[in-house]
Amino acid sequence: MTAKTLYAYTLQPVIYEVSEAEQRQAQLMIWRSTNKISTKAWIIMAVVLALSIAGIILLKNYSTIFCWVAIIGVVLYYVLRKYGLEWYVKRKMNEFPVQEVKGIRLGVQPHGIVMRQQMGGQEGMGTIGWKDIYEWYNTPDFILLNFKVKGQQGAYLLPKRMDTKNFSFNTIRKHLAEHVGDAKPL
Numbered sequence: 001m002t003a004k005t006l007y008a009y010t011l012q013p014v015i016y017e018v019s020e021a022e023q024r025q026a027q028l029m030i031w032r033s034t035n036k037i038s039t040k041a042w043i044i045m046a047v048v049l050a051l052s053i054a055g056i057i058l059l060k061n062y063s064t065i066f067c068w069v070a071i072i073g074v075v076l077y078y079v080l081r082k083y084g085l086e087w088y089v090k091r092k093m094n095e096f097p098v099q100e101v102k103g104i105r106l107g108v109q110p111h112g113i114v115m116r117q118q119m120g121g122q123e124g125m126g127t128i129g130w131k132d133i134y135e136w137y138n139t140p141d142f143i144l145l146n147f148k149v150k151g152q153q154g155a156y157l158l159p160k161r162m163d164t165k166n167f168s169f170n171t172i173r174k175h176l177a178e179h180v181g182d183a184k185p186l
Contacts, residue, residue: 010107013116014167018101018157024093026142026157031089033186037081045074106156108171113145113156128156130179138183143169145176 048070055067107114112129128147137144143158163169176183 009109009168009171010114010166012166013105013107013114014162014164016101016104016106016115016156016158016162018159020098020100022142022159023098023101023157026144027093028086028090029139029141029186030137030144032086035085035089037078045078048074106158106162106167108167108175110175112175113172128154130175133176133180136176136180136183137186138173139186143172 052067052070052074056064059067103118105116107116109127112127112132115126115128117124117126128145128149132149133145133147135146141160143156143160145156145158147154147156158169158172160169173183
């Protein structure tokens, strides 16, 4: 080992605590990434708007109320899909409690992420190997790791504030790129 790689891994596990606000922010970002208006919907809205505007301009002696109703319908669909649905999702997320993450310490090792947790008078230890992680997301605020161990699925939400010399995100990204592949976009 060289001096550079000596400090790439954790010598002492760092405290892993994720606040409710951080969890809610991550949930909302993940939801936003899945709530995109499809290309097909954009095309349909564009065609309806174009036909409605053409109808208003070209129809002289006929009622153009149906054209105005179509334009209002497209605008309402967009506003409700963009803002109304997000308001509803935020409200629903607040109805369900967030699991409190405290008393856990994490470390980065060449074989995976090591977790230590105080359980009564004993300290439990577990490892999530790099091979157990099946997808990961890299955002400006956090890294999200989804893993599956012994048939159980789990996730680590690693806030950027944890990126220290004892818990290097560069080392985590390097191993994830090698074993899992590139980060999925959010």
